[in-house]
Amino acid sequence: MTTLFKASEHAIAAARSAREAIRQGFDKPTAGLAAGMTQANMIALPRDWAFDFLLYAQRNPKSCPVLDVCEAGSWQTVLAEGADLRTDIPRYRVWRNGKLETEITDATEIYRDHPDLVTFLIGCSFTFETSMMEAGIDVRHISDNTNVPMYKTNRLCRPAGRLQGELVVSMRPIPAERVADAVSITGRFPSVHGTPVHIGAPEALGITDIMAPDFGDPVRIQSGEIPVFWACGVTPQAAVMKSGVPFALSHAPGHMFITDVPDAAYHV
Amino acid sequence: MTTLFKASEHAIAAARSAREAIRQGFDKPTAGLAAGMTQANMIALPRDWAFDFLLYAQRNPKSCPVLDVCEAGSWQTVLAEGADLRTDIPRYRVWRNGKLETEITDATEIYRDHPDLVTFLIGCSFTFETSMMEAGIDVRHISDNTNVPMYKTNRLCRPAGRLQGELVVSMRPIPAERVADAVSITGRFPSVHGTPVHIGAPEALGITDIMAPDFGDPVRIQSGEIPVFWACGVTPQAAVMKSGVPFALSHAPGHMFITDVPDAAYHV
Numbered sequence: 001m002t003t004l005f006k007a008s009e010h011a012i013a014a015a016r017s018a019r020e021a022i023r024q025g026f027d028k029p030t031a032g033l034a035a036g037m038t039q040a041n042m043i044a045l046p047r048d049w050a051f052d053f054l055l056y057a058q059r060n061p062k063s064c065p066v067l068d069v070c071e072a073g074s075w076q077t078v079l080a081e082g083a084d085l086r087t088d089i090p091r092y093r094v095w096r097n098g099k100l101e102t103e104i105t106d107a108t109e110i111y112r113d114h115p116d117l118v119t120f121l122i123g124c125s126f127t128f129e130t131s132m133m134e135a136g137i138d139v140r141h142i143s144d145n146t147n148v149p150m151y152k153t154n155r156l157c158r159p160a161g162r163l164q165g166e167l168v169v170s171m172r173p174i175p176a177e178r179v180a181d182a183v184s185i186t187g188r189f190p191s192v193h194g195t196p197v198h199i200g201a202p203e204a205l206g207i208t209d210i211m212a213p214d215f216g217d218p219v220r221i222q223s224g225e226i227p228v229f230w231a232c233g234v235t236p237q238a239a240v241m242k243s244g245v246p247f248a249l250s251h252a253p254g255h256m257f258i259t260d261v262p263d264a265a266y267h268v
Numbered sequence: 269m270t271t272l273f274k275a276s277e278h279a280i281a282a283a284r285s286a287r288e289a290i291r292q293g294f295d296k297p298t299a300g301l302a303a304g305m306t307q308a309n310m311i312a313l314p315r316d317w318a319f320d321f322l323l324y325a326q327r328n329p330k331s332c333p334v335l336d337v338c339e340a341g342s343w344q345t346v347l348a349e350g351a352d353l354r355t356d357i358p359r360y361r362v363w364r365n366g367k368l369e370t371e372i373t374d375a376t377e378i379y380r381d382h383p384d385l386v387t388f389l390i391g392c393s394f395t396f397e398t399s400m401m402e403a404g405i406d407v408r409h410i411s412d413n414t415n416v417p418m419y420k421t422n423r424l425c426r427p428a429g430r431l432q433g434e435l436v437v438s439m440r441p442i443p444a445e446r447v448a449d450a451v452s453i454t455g456r457f458p459s460v461h462g463t464p465v466h467i468g469a470p471e472a473l474g475i476t477d478i479m480a481p482d483f484g485d486p487v488r489i490q491s492g493e494i495p496v497f498w499a500c501g502v503t504p505q506a507a508v509m510k511s512g513v514p515f516a517l518s519h520a521p522g523h524m525f526i527t528d529v530p531d532a533a534y535h536v
Contacts, residue, residue: 051319058322058334066326078426158346190458190536268458268536 007262011037015080018258019088027090027105029147029254031126038192038263039256040067040079041122041233042089043240044249047072050118052161056239057120059158063167063235065123065191067259073115079259085119086111091252093237098244103252110249117249122233123192124256125170127263131185137178140219147254148172149213150232154206157235165239168215169197169205170232173225182228191266198229205229215253275530279305283348286526287356295358295373297415297522299394306460306531307524308335308347309390309501310357311508312517315340318386320429324507325388327426331435331503333391333459335527341383347527353387354379359520361505366512371520378517385517390501391460392524393438395531399453405446408487415522416440417481418500422474425503433507436483437465437473438500441493450496459534466497473497483521 006012014034022030030039045053050072057064068077075085086108094101094110104110111117125148129139141148148170155167174182179199187195202210210227211218215234221227240248251257274280282302290298298307313321318340325332336345343353354376362369362378372378379385393416397407409416416438423435442450447467455463470478478495479486483502489495508516519525 051322054319054322054326055337058326058337069323069326187536194536268455268462 007037007260011262012260015258015260019080019083022090022258023084023087025105030090030256030258031142031254034258036130036263038067038079038259038261038266039124039126040259041124041236042085042119042251042257043122043236044117044119045245046114046247047116047118049162049245052163053120053236055160056157056163056236057122059160060167060235062194062197063157063231063233065193066120067123067191068121070119072118073111075111075119077119077121077259079121079261081260085257089251089255089257091255093250093252095240095245095248095250097246098241107249114247120236121257121259122236123266124233125193125230126256127192127266128186128189130263131188132182135181135185137174137182137185140173141217144219146219147216149218150215150234150253151205151207152214152238157239163239163243165235165242167197168232168235168238169229170216171210171213171219171227171229173219173221174228176224176226179226179228186230188268189266190268193230193232196228196230200226202227202229275305275528279530280528283526283528287348287351290358290526291352291355293373298358298524298526299410299522302526304398304531306335306347306527306529306534307392307394308527309392309504310353310387310519310525311390311504312385312387313513314382314515315384315386317430317513320431321388321504323428324425324431324504325390327428328435328503330462330465331425331499331501333461334388335391335459336389338387340386341379343379343387345387345389345527347389347529349528353525357519357523357525359523361518361520363505363508363513363516363518365514366509375517382515388504389525389527390504391534392501393461393498394524395460395534396454396457398531399456400450403449403453405442405450405453408441409485412487414487415484417486418483418502418521419473419475420482420506425507431507431511433503433510435465436500436503436506437497438484439478439481439487439495439497441487441489442496444492444494447494447496454498456536457534458536461498461500464496465499468494470495470497
């Protein structure tokens, strides 16, 4: 990101209105809401784990691009004035000892019972999808109105302290003649996953069945299209699982936090 | 940075040879050594301060772009296999309670007496200067063989925990017709300070006398040239001073750590 410059009043009003709807009970994936405003993955860990996680993110910046770190115990972020991270995400996941315990739509009690949570907001590929569509590249899961397919890979992230785990990737099928364009376009957003980590050859990533993603939904791959893989913001959840973190709170995949920061702020 | 890809054998040999010379006693600024290989600022803090510093860097990425964080107590980095951060920097500064205590050329005893130091390597603008010169933009302090001028500004960084301090900037005079090119070129290196933070109007940054920098040397500004300001890796030292950090070790300005990573690795 270059600078946290302010979006237009109109754009901020759209983001506020989306967060207000979410606070009132909207419980669906957020793709397409407040278009042009940056959405973020969320993960919150006990303070004792915060350094390990921040280091894990620093060491794996393509999968864990940190957009903001809240003060310990706080649910406020500089990315959206007046927002409340306890209520302004449609759906949360509660993790205990590395296992998914439950999903909830209001995390107020979680923050009360765990007053030392440090909340991280992490970049999301929604930011560059808008630019790809503007360049005439079909983003299949948006066209087909499904969730993006995500896969655990055989690549391990660089560990940090007690945290370790696999790289998780998202996949978008791209016509062979537009793959270079997709690289260029997403490369302009290094702080929200940037360029692909892998183009074609899914088997080399340990993906044996491209139609059976580990998270999200499978998408149609047409003749002449290449599967292109980007580092994915679900990677932190994979680390929470693999490392047996005693307690964590995250967003549910696809159910993002909508900020007041325009996508353009992350464009280099 | 996209990936830690390996430089050529030849380039790595040049970096190793430079580090070897430094280890044997070379005690001068490192500009121009092992050209094309990334050089880094260094700061090491007690483990208890590591989270605050990593957070400070995350919140002020233009001035504190972290390239690597070593394990607590370690002097090894993934950026240069076999390098020894206790001896492979020409000159170090020792800070106590926010005050410069002394300068040394070997930090072996420091690491022995402070076994919990966490060492951070931070991007340096040398990385983009090569690209500017290749584009025919004169980099004045290199042409004139002086140290780059650096200034404390009236802009405060976003604080983190116990750390606070001013933004420090470096300045390069650029012909008015090349300022846009300088922005484009440096913008391709977002993880080593990226685009300028300020172009012209030094008084708006609180700089009253451009010929009296706070660090480094003044440089000639010719008719038709605009002073252009980039965030500077001395910003962490300003935070150490302002925040009264009980103990810290840093490189001496201009006396950098030479890595095995080519500048191109930080090009987006």
